[in-house]
Amino acid sequence: MATTTVSLQRTARFYDSTIGKKAVMAITGLMLFGFVLIHLLGNLQLFLPLDASGRYPIDIYAEKLQHLGGLLWIARGILLGAVILHIWSSISLARTQMKARPTGYSKKDNAHSSYASRTMWISGPIIACFLIYHLLHFTGGQVHPDFQPGNVYHNVVRGFQQWPAALFYIVGMLLLGGHLEHGFWSLFQSLGVSHPRYTPILKMGAKAFATLIVVGNISMPVSVLLGIVK
Amino acid sequence: MQLTLHIWRQKSAGARGKMATYQVDANEHMSFLEMLDVLNEQLISSGQDPVAFDHDCREGICGSCGFMINGIAHGPQRGTTVCQLHMRHFKAGDELWLEPWRASAFPVVKDLVVNRSAFDRIIQAGGFITAPTGNAVDGNTIPVAKKYADRSMDAAACIGCGACVAACPNASASLFTGAKISHLGLLPQGQPERMERALNMVGQTQEEGFGNCGNIGECEAVCPKSIRLEVIAGMNLDYLKASVVWRPAGEESGAG
Ligand code: HEM
Numbered sequence: 352m353a354t355t356t357v358s359l360q361r362t363a364r365f366y367d368s369t370i371g372k373k374a375v376m377a378i379t380g381l382m383l384f385g386f387v388l389i390h391l392l393g394n395l396q397l398f399l400p401l402d403a404s405g406r407y408p409i410d411i412y413a414e415k416l417q418h419l420g421g422l423l424w425i426a427r428g429i430l431l432g433a434v435i436l437h438i439w440s441s442i443s444l445a446r447t448q449m450k451a452r453p454t455g456y457s458k459k460d461n462a463h464s465s466y467a468s469r470t471m472w473i474s475g476p477i478i479a480c481f482l483i484y485h486l487l488h489f490t491g492g493q494v495h496p497d498f499q500p501g502n503v504y505h506n507v508v509r510g511f512q513q514w515p516a517a518l519f520y521i522v523g524m525l526l527l528g529g530h531l532e533h534g535f536w537s538l539f540q541s542l543g544v545s546h547p548r549y550t551p552i553l554k555m556g557a558k559a560f561a562t563l564i565v566v567g568n569i570s571m572p573v574s575v576l577l578g579i580v581k
Numbered sequence: 582m583q584l585t586l587h588i589w590r591q592k593s594a595g596a597r598g599k600m601a602t603y604q605v606d607a608n609e610h611m612s613f614l615e616m617l618d619v620l621n622e623q624l625i626s627s628g629q630d631p632v633a634f635d636h637d638c639r640e641g642i643c644g645s646c647g648f649m650i651n652g653i654a655h656g657p658q659r660g661t662t663v664c665q666l667h668m669r670h671f672k673a674g675d676e677l678w679l680e681p682w683r684a685s686a687f688p689v690v691k692d693l694v695v696n697r698s699a700f701d702r703i704i705q706a707g708g709f710i711t712a713p714t715g716n717a718v719d720g721n722t723i724p725v726a727k728k729y730a731d732r733s734m735d736a737a738a739c740i741g742c743g744a745c746v747a748a749c750p751n752a753s754a755s756l757f758t759g760a761k762i763s764h765l766g767l768l769p770q771g772q773p774e775r776m777e778r779a780l781n782m783v784g785q786t787q788e789e790g791f792g793n794c795g796n797i798g799e800c801e802a803v804c805p806k807s808i809r810l811e812v813i814a815g816m817n818l819d820y821l822k823a824s825v826v827w828r829p830a831g832e833e834s835g836a837g
């Protein structure tokens with residue numbers, strides 16, 4: 352009996368450790384990744400023309416998502432849980448770090464690491480602000496100039512015609528790109544996967560993936576600003 | 582060659598420190614520490630307190646020496662301790678900033694000397710194997726595959742100098758602890774305590790107040806023994822296994 356409690360405690364203490372928290376960040380990060388990819392593929396339907404019934408494919412897609420009902424709410428719940436765990440862990444790690452070096456260097460050279468890796472603490476929280484804005488913009492419509500529930504095509508085009516909004520999306524996506532460029536290979540390292548042959552490939556894959564997400568997402572506000580999509 | 586040095590001067594652990602500026606005339610064949618010896622001669626002969634810095638072997642193997650030179654742990658030459666860094670890598674007129682390792686787990690003792698006992702306590706927590714006493718066993722009694730012997734040796738090259746902590750933006754000791762865990766974990770002799778080692782050494786590292794790893798890679802770049810980030814992944818994997826799936830002895834069965 353006693354040993355069982357000890358081992359249960361060991362598993363529970365796992366999250367107390369920084370390695371445990373990083374593993375949680377890696378797994379939730381991976382889930383968010385999956386979301387970001389699917390989200391992009393769905394949204395690129397913005398570029399499809401009106402179909403035979405005179406409706407935009409992206410509006411039909413949005414309607415289908417709404418009809419998932421309970422399933423949609425389960426997916427939203429899981430994503431929200433992942434975001435909360437990801438942010439919660441990052442805050443708690445940040446506290447450890449601040450205590451670990453109370454006095455900084457008067458001179459410090461960071462020439463050997465990537466910019467993205469050193470700015471996870473900046474890109475992360477800005478992405479969080481972006482996420483809230485994004486939900487109030489296209490999901491709830493509270494900060495949208497002319498929100499019409501269900502009329503996704505209209506909402507996106509009208510939303511991005513306001514250049515400050517479009518600009519915020521572009522900046523947000525560039526930061527997400529940096530977050531992904533480091534995060535996508537870092538998460539493997541955090542979960543204990545590293546190999547001299549595959550890790551460099553993984554790093555290149557991370558760059559390609561981040562570029563795909565950034566370019567794909569930015570293409571939408573840019574096309575609206577340029578009047579290609581109207 | 583004439584150099585301007587800005588050096589962190591701090592009388593004792595509790596005292597407030599500050600940067601002080603000195604001029605020194607070095608020659609390119611000196612090691613960095615010999616250049617500091619010259620400076621200290623000057624300081625002593627003019628009645629000032631010499632600059633304290635840690636050193637012992639001066640041949641790059643003991644891990645005693647180390648401080649920041651222009652923001653880089655052990656200075657600009659890769660894979661080298663400051664004792665093995667030579668003045669030919671600098672040029673006349675250079676201005677150099679020397680600072681001690683900065684981490685709450687490495688309190689400054691004096692000037693450029695920090696207390697690295699935290700590393701000793703991490704080793705005590707699990708950096709050992711259980712071996713029978715008595716006569717030494719014959720060589721090759723326990724066969725070790727070359728690929729593991731090589732990787733273990735690479736990790737064992739860690740001299741515990743603390744540069745990884747100093748360079749890390751998070752003041753993490755993951756490269757050190759990862760090297761120690763990988764060094765023993767890759768050998769058959771290290772298997773019996775492997776899981777406990779991961780739990781105990783990682784636990785101690787955290788208790789000492791080091792930060793977490795962000796896979797940033799500054800440590801790998803400054804490590805005088807070129808230990809690779811791979812050892813951190815190895816540590817993470819052992820720790821994950823030990824926390825989630827490992828069953829300690831006595832937990833294997835319900836009987837006796
Ligand atoms: C919502 C706001 C977000 C915040 C505040 C945030 C914060 C952070 C921080 C601070 C780190 C670095 C942790 C460390 O190295 O110690 C990190 C890592 C990471 N983030 Fe985020 N992030 C956010 C959103 C996202 C999103 C949307 C994704 C995916 C699309 C993501 C994926 C990742 C991944 C994969 C890692 C690497 C985990 C690892 O190294 O194990 N994050 N995040």
Ligand code: FES
Pocket residue numbers: 635636637638639640641642643644645646647662663664665
């Ligand atoms: S003095 Fe021994 S490693 Fe530099």
